[in-house]
Amino acid sequence: MLVLTRHLNEEIVIDGGIRIRVVAMDGNKVRLGIVAPDSVRVDRQEVHDRRSEFAAGPRLRRRSANRVTAARASDGPYSPSPEEAPC
Secondary structure, three states, X not given: OOOOOOOOOOEEEEOOOEEEEEEEEEOOEEEEEEEOOOOOOOOOHHHHHHHHHHXXXXXXXXXXXXXXXXXXXXXXXXXXXOOOOOO
């Protein structure tokens, strides 16, 4: 992994066609602006994981759901988030 330091409004260029700029910093959060060709998909990690899960089909989704359930069970008592709570 290449680790770089950038300041506000500085850029990183990847392969000449992808530009990543630090557009804002707020405490421990950094906002990045990304310019890439239309042929390059740019997603947040959680969106990428979800897309991959759906592209794999129902069998993998079921297995992933079981891992999440097992992880929650190992964390101790589980309380649903407001979005998961029944109406």
